[in-house]
Each structure stands twice: as structure tokens, then as C-alpha cells.
Amino acid sequence: MTSKNPLVVVLEMLLGLCPLLGVGCGQANPDGGELLNVSYDPTRELWRDINARFIPAYEQQTGRRISIEQSHASSGSQARAVLDGLEADVVTLALWSDTDALRKNGLIKDGWEERLPNHALAYYSTIVFVVRKGNPKGIKDWPDLIKPGVEIITPNPKTSGNGRLSFLAAWGAVRRRGGSEEEARRFVTELYQHTPVLDNGARGSTTTFAQKKIGDVHLTWENEAHLEVAETPGELEIVYPSLSIRAEPFVAVVDANVDRKGTRATAEAYLQFLYTEEAQHILARHHYRPINEAVRKQYTAQLPDLELFPITAIAADWEDAQKKFFANGAIFDSIYKPSR
Amino acid sequence: MxxxxxxxxxxxxxxxxxxxxxxxxxxxxxxxxxxxxxxxxxxxxxxERGLAAYWHNLFGDPNTRHAILLTLMVAPPAVLANLVFGVACAWAVTRFRFPGRAILLTLIDLPFSVSPVVAGLMFVLLFGMQGYFGPWLRAHGLKIIFATPGLILVTAFVTLPFVVRELVPVMEAVGPEEDEAAVSLGANGWQMFWRVTWPNIRWGVLYGVILCNARAMGEFGAVYVVSGHIAGRTDTMPLRVEKLFQEYNTPGAFAVASVLTFLALVTLALKTWLEHRERQEIAEALASTKTKEKQ
Structure with missing residues (x-):
């Protein structure tokens, strides 16, 4: 019967693909297991490199071949996804408060910072400026950002680590130069009036600035700044302000997940690897500031010395900063009006 | 006037x-x-950089390869689910009058009016670890959110209206008379469906399936929310396009985008062909009734 043909054909096509689904779901498990590293937005290239070095090193050491998967999005939403069930073995998020949110919900055990060297901080970073070639708007330091006609690109502090750090750096730039809280508030209020779009994550802002060519200055991670300048030859340049914030992307093993999946040993070895000299060099090559001072000294051309003030300069700690500036109804909500 | x-x-x-x-x-x-x-x-x-580079962009990168495969795995089950649901649902609302029928018809349209991001979040809130079923699913070793089943679920949700919306007017126009005649002549339900109903609605069904499939392959927002962004595991083609673009791999992004665009063009061609077939069939039917009347 000709009338049956179309349906039969469609059904066969659909059913024929179904087994593929089952096959596709159960990925071939490497004998040593799989790790999922849930990280923030601009670290994709860094972790790709670190994974490529760690996997063979770990195999040599233990004889077990593992695979590592990466997930990247804005830091806040990544923390949220892990809470919602994304099975991260390790989280390498932008801000302490995002990692600590997992502890508050019981996924990470208390005292997680003490279980890794240097309070679970393997590298640090900061927020710098990227401007168009020749710096046509003459942007040298924080006060220049709110000159008339300057458009600033930076992500949304509500979702992004980069976004929150840009805010904190701007706030601290005023406070560290002797300004009052009121002056700091006025400065950031004006700064966000110069911000036409707030992307969700760091990489979204980079695309807006470097590829869509919107805005005059991009407040971004130091590593992201170097990457975007390298990727758009002759179009952009980096401006180091006189001071900025010391950003501390802590790393942690997600206890609840590794214990259920039986990947604790591998996950811990993975994070310990970050402290090795080899990994510290990889970090520096990707323009993250290694905590190993001897390694950092070799990269001062790319990672110049500048005053990096700690979070304690403007708040009691990272958690306090989160509450004071970014909680619902806190300072950011009171100064930011989306419609201009 | x-x-x-x-x-x-x-x-x-x-x-x-x-x-x-x-x-x-x-x-x-x-x-x-x-x-x-x-x-x-x-x-x-x-x-731009030649066929070899194009081929390499599509199939040289394991994550891109996986994204293409994943899209081909996610769309068909979603379309199949909507095919079965669509036929059953269109049948129910056109052949029977029952309380709640109007509500059902409105609900069918809900996926069109809800933002895909919200649709994704709805599923995260249902099946996520902080949702109603998340802890139970995990206790039983099942994964929905941040895995392929979640991608299929949200895709099925956002494409739900296509087949039904296509079929309801068709089945309303055909009317129940032929089906009733078949039953009164002794056909069972199955025979009636395959020999009488199906020939009347098949073009409508196929039309709905094609549109549904096009949207299923191209869906971004809802899939983005439930994917978990794991490269080489939960990135479908549209998600991969965004990622490649953000990683400064513009040729790679456009290569994947060209596959999606090509699929859209195929959809368009199929759609045009179907419309043509349908018109032809109506013309033939009209011609044959006329000759019958003359006899």
C-alpha cells in the first residue's frame, strides 16, 4: 500500500536512530574514570592545556588513563548548576562566594580551603582595561572611565565573576585613593551609566567588545585581556590601571560528588597538580598570576607588577563583599538602572 | 462593499x-x-578557506563531531514523541467534545508563548537536585538534567505544538464521516486509522514533523539551560556554534552554522514539495469525483 510509505519511512528513520541514543549515552569509560571540571567562563583554554599535561602525567604515575571534561559559563550560574545536580568533581570558580555556596548546601565539606595548599588558591588574577588601538579615548586609569562619551563593556555582576570583580575593583579604586563610601557609590553609579550592555559571562562581554566591536573600554580578567588582544591582531591594546583588585579564583573538590562517584583520589591529584612548577608555568603562560613567586618573576613582562588590593580593603572577606554589594537589594541593585 | x-x-x-x-x-x-x-x-x-578546511572544521574537532551527533540523537526522539502525541491529541480534540477541551487546546500552545529559557528552567526546577524529582532520580542512578534525556525533554517541550497545530485544522476539515462509515462497515479501530484516517492526514502529519524537526535541531535557549555546558557531552550544534564563536574560532562556528542553515534549506525544500504534492492530490481527487459524477 502506497499510502503507508511516508509514515513507515519516517518511523524507520526515527527508530533506526534510537539505538544510537543508547550507545551515545554510555560513553566508553576510560579505565581510570572521568572527571568533570566545572569552571568559570574564560578559563577554557587554560584547562584544556592543563588537562593535556595532567592526563599523561597521571597515567605515568598511577597507570590509569582518565578523561577530563570541562564545563564553562558564568561563575554564578555554574555554582547554581552544580547545586542543581551538575556532577562536578572539582569546581574552579571565579569567586570564593560561589564555591562557598556549595559548602552551604552541603556539597563541599567545611574547611575546604585548608585541604589544599595556600588556602586552595593556586593562582590569582586581576581586572585590567582593554581599549581600541591607539587608545582614542585616552583611558589611563579608573577616573577616565566616566569621562563623557566613554562606553564601558563588562559583564553582569549578578551572574559573572568578572562582573563582580570589575565592580569591586572600581569601588576599591576610589576607596584606596582615600575616597569615602559615598564617593565610591557615586563613581560606580556613573560607571554603570556608561555601560550599554551587561552580558551574562566574561566571554560574552569579550565577544561584544572584540568581535561585535561595541564600546570603548573592556573591563576584564587579565588573562582574557591578553587573549583578546592576541586574537585580534592590531586592533586592541591593554591598559594597566594604577591599581586593581586581587582576584582569587579558589579551587575545590566537590566532596559529595567525588564520594558518590569514587573519584576522590583522582580529583585531589588533579588539583594538587596545579601547584607543581609545570602547572604554574602553564598558568603564567595563559596570563594567570602563579602563586609560585619564582615562576611569576620569570613572567614580569607579561604580568607586570601593580598594586593589587585584597578584598579585605573594601569588605571583611569575600562573603561579606557578596552580601554587601551583590545580594538582592544590596548596593549593586540600588545603583544600577538597566534602562538608560 | x-x-x-x-x-x-x-x-x-x-x-x-x-x-x-x-x-x-x-x-x-x-x-x-x-x-x-x-x-x-x-x-x-x-x-572561505576552502573545502578541506571546511571539512576539518566540521569533523576534525571531536567536540564539534560530538555536537553534530548529539543533535542527530536529540531531535528524532523529541519529534517521534511529538508525532505520537500530536496525532493522538489532534484526534481527541477534533473527534470528541469533552470538558476541558478548550483548556487543552490552549495548553498545547503554551510552549510557543513561553520563553525557551523559562522552559529550560522549569525542567531544572522539576528534575534538578533542588527540585521535586532530583534527589529521587539520583538515588536511582538516573540522570535527566545536564544529560541527553534532559536535552530531549526540553526539545520535545518547545516543539510540542508543531504537529498538533498542523493536524487540528486538517482533521477538522476532513470531518468524522469517513471514519464513521468505515466503522459502520465493520472496520476495527486500527483498520479505520490506517486505511481511512491516515491517507487523509498524512501530508499534514509529515508537514508538522518536518517543521518540528527543524525547530528541534535549531533550539538554543531551553537546551542551553539544561545542558550544563559540558564540551563533548551535552553541547548540541547550536550551542557548539556559540562556543566556537566565543573561542575565536569563527571559521569553525560558521562551518557548524552552515550545517544548520543547510538543514533549514532542506526543510524549506521538503515543505514546498509537500505543499505541491498536497495540491496535486486535491486536484486529482476533484477530477476523479467529477468523472464519477458524469458516469
């Missing part, structure tokens, strides 16, 4: 030529700028 107008002259021919040409050119210009140029540009950008 138009009783006094002589019907011998069509109004369009009566319009002065600047109006005719002006309107036509304006419409053409809009089409060229908004549709033709971007579509051609996708293929141009993708193929």
Missing part, C-alpha cells in the same frame, strides 16, 4: 507602475538584506 466595482479588471493592474514597481523592489530589497545576504554569508564564511 465592492458591488459597484466592475470585476473585469483586477485592481493590481490598475495601480500606476511606480507603485507596483516600488512595492516589489522594496519587498525584494528587504528580502535580500534580511534573508539572502546573511544566508549566503554563512556559507561564504564557512567555505
Amino acid at each position: 465592492q458591488h459597484n466595482v466592475k470585476p473585469t479588471r483586477s485592481t493590481s493592474r490598475g495601480d500606476p507602475w511606480p507603485v507596483r514597481w516600488g512595492l516589489t523592489l522594496a519587498a525584494l530589497a528587504v528580502l535580500i538584506v534580511l534573508v539572502l545576504v546573511p544566508v549566503v554569508n554563512v556559507f561564504y564564511q564557512a567555505l
Whole structure:
């Protein structure tokens, strides 16, 4: 019967693909297991490199071949996804408060910072400026950002680590130069009036600035700044302000997940690897500031010395900063009006 | 209203030529700028560095390869689910009058009116670890959110209305008489469906399936929310396009985009062919009834 043909054909096509689904779901498990590293937005290239070095090193050491998967999005939403069930073995998020949110919900055990060297901080970073070639708007330091006609690109502090750090750096730039809280508030209020779009994550802002060519200055991670300048030859340049914030992307093993999946040993070895000299060099090559001072000294051309003030300069700690500036109804909500 | 107008002259021919040409050119210009140029540009950008580079961009990168495969795995089950649901649902609302029928018809349209991001979040809130079923699912070793089943679920959700919406008018136009005649002549339900109902609705079904599939493959927002962004595991083709673009791999992004655009063009071609087939069949049916009447 000709009338049956179309349906039969469609059904066969659909059913024929179904087994593929089952096959596709159960990925071939490497004998040593799989790790999922849930990280923030601009670290994709860094972790790709670190994974490529760690996997063979770990195999040599233990004889077990593992695979590592990466997930990247804005830091806040990544923390949220892990809470919602994304099975991260390790989280390498932008801000302490995002990692600590997992502890508050019981996924990470208390005292997680003490279980890794240097309070679970393997590298640090900061927020710098990227401007168009020749710096046509003459942007040298924080006060220049709110000159008339300057458009600033930076992500949304509500979702992004980069976004929150840009805010904190701007706030601290005023406070560290002797300004009052009121002056700091006025400065950031004006700064966000110069911000036409707030992307969700760091990489979204980079695309807006470097590829869509919107805005005059991009407040971004130091590593992201170097990457975007390298990727758009002759179009952009980096401006180091006189001071900025010391950003501390802590790393942690997600206890609840590794214990259920039986990947604790591998996950811990993975994070310990970050402290090795080899990994510290990889970090520096990707323009993250290694905590190993001897390694950092070799990269001062790319990672110049500048005053990096700690979070304690403007708040009691990272958690306090989160509450004071970014909680619902806190300072950011009171100064930011989306419609201009 | 138009009783006094002589019907011998069509109004369009009566319009002065600047109006005719002006309107036509304006419409053409809009089409060229908004549709033709971007579509051609996708293929141009993708193929700019030659076929070999294009091929490498598509199949050289394991994550891109996986994204293509994943899209081909996610769309068919979602479409199949909507096919079965669509036929059953259209049948129910056109053949029976029951309380809540109007509500059902409205609910079917819900996926069209809900933002895909919200649709994704709805599923995260249901099946996530902080949702109602998350802890139970995990206790039983099942994964929905941040895995392939979640991608299929949200895709099925956002494409739910296509088949039903296509079928309801068709089944309403056909009416229940032929089905009733078949039953009264002793056909069982299955026979009635395959021999009487199906031939009447098959083009409508296929049309709905094609549109549904096009949307299923192209869905971004809802899938983005439930994917977990794991490269090489939960990135479908549209998600992969965004990632490649953000990683400064513009040729790679355009290569994947060109595959999606190609699928859209295939959809368009199939759709046109189906419309043509349908018209042909109606014409044939009309012709055969006329000859029967003459006899």
C-alpha cells in the first residue's frame, strides 16, 4: 500500500536512530574514570592545556588513563548548576562566594580551603582595561572611565565573576585613593551609566567588545585581556590601571560528588597538580598570576607588577563583599538602572 | 462593499507602475538584506578557506563531531514523541467534545508563548537536585538534567505544538464521516486509522514533523539551560556554534552554522514539495469525483 510509505519511512528513520541514543549515552569509560571540571567562563583554554599535561602525567604515575571534561559559563550560574545536580568533581570558580555556596548546601565539606595548599588558591588574577588601538579615548586609569562619551563593556555582576570583580575593583579604586563610601557609590553609579550592555559571562562581554566591536573600554580578567588582544591582531591594546583588585579564583573538590562517584583520589591529584612548577608555568603562560613567586618573576613582562588590593580593603572577606554589594537589594541593585 | 466595482479588471493592474514597481523592489530589497545576504554569508564564511578546511572544521574537532551527533540523537526522539502525541491529541480534540477541551487546546500552545529559557528552567526546577524529582532520580542512578534525556525533554517541550497545530485544522476539515462509515462497515479501530484516517492526514502529519524537526535541531535557549555546558557531552550544534564563536574560532562556528542553515534549506525544500504534492492530490481527487459524477 502506497499510502503507508511516508509514515513507515519516517518511523524507520526515527527508530533506526534510537539505538544510537543508547550507545551515545554510555560513553566508553576510560579505565581510570572521568572527571568533570566545572569552571568559570574564560578559563577554557587554560584547562584544556592543563588537562593535556595532567592526563599523561597521571597515567605515568598511577597507570590509569582518565578523561577530563570541562564545563564553562558564568561563575554564578555554574555554582547554581552544580547545586542543581551538575556532577562536578572539582569546581574552579571565579569567586570564593560561589564555591562557598556549595559548602552551604552541603556539597563541599567545611574547611575546604585548608585541604589544599595556600588556602586552595593556586593562582590569582586581576581586572585590567582593554581599549581600541591607539587608545582614542585616552583611558589611563579608573577616573577616565566616566569621562563623557566613554562606553564601558563588562559583564553582569549578578551572574559573572568578572562582573563582580570589575565592580569591586572600581569601588576599591576610589576607596584606596582615600575616597569615602559615598564617593565610591557615586563613581560606580556613573560607571554603570556608561555601560550599554551587561552580558551574562566574561566571554560574552569579550565577544561584544572584540568581535561585535561595541564600546570603548573592556573591563576584564587579565588573562582574557591578553587573549583578546592576541586574537585580534592590531586592533586592541591593554591598559594597566594604577591599581586593581586581587582576584582569587579558589579551587575545590566537590566532596559529595567525588564520594558518590569514587573519584576522590583522582580529583585531589588533579588539583594538587596545579601547584607543581609545570602547572604554574602553564598558568603564567595563559596570563594567570602563579602563586609560585619564582615562576611569576620569570613572567614580569607579561604580568607586570601593580598594586593589587585584597578584598579585605573594601569588605571583611569575600562573603561579606557578596552580601554587601551583590545580594538582592544590596548596593549593586540600588545603583544600577538597566534602562538608560 | 465592492458591488459597484466592475470585476473585469483586477485592481493590481490598475495601480500606476511606480507603485507596483516600488512595492516589489522594496519587498525584494528587504528580502535580500534580511534573508539572502546573511544566508549566503554563512556559507561564504564557512567555505572561505576552502573545502578541506571546511571539512576539518566540521569533523576534525571531536567536540564539534560530538555536537553534530548529539543533535542527530536529540531531535528524532523529541519529534517521534511529538508525532505520537500530536496525532493522538489532534484526534481527541477534533473527534470528541469533552470538558476541558478548550483548556487543552490552549495548553498545547503554551510552549510557543513561553520563553525557551523559562522552559529550560522549569525542567531544572522539576528534575534538578533542588527540585521535586532530583534527589529521587539520583538515588536511582538516573540522570535527566545536564544529560541527553534532559536535552530531549526540553526539545520535545518547545516543539510540542508543531504537529498538533498542523493536524487540528486538517482533521477538522476532513470531518468524522469517513471514519464513521468505515466503522459502520465493520472496520476495527486500527483498520479505520490506517486505511481511512491516515491517507487523509498524512501530508499534514509529515508537514508538522518536518517543521518540528527543524525547530528541534535549531533550539538554543531551553537546551542551553539544561545542558550544563559540558564540551563533548551535552553541547548540541547550536550551542557548539556559540562556543566556537566565543573561542575565536569563527571559521569553525560558521562551518557548524552552515550545517544548520543547510538543514533549514532542506526543510524549506521538503515543505514546498509537500505543499505541491498536497495540491496535486486535491486536484486529482476533484477530477476523479467529477468523472464519477458524469458516469
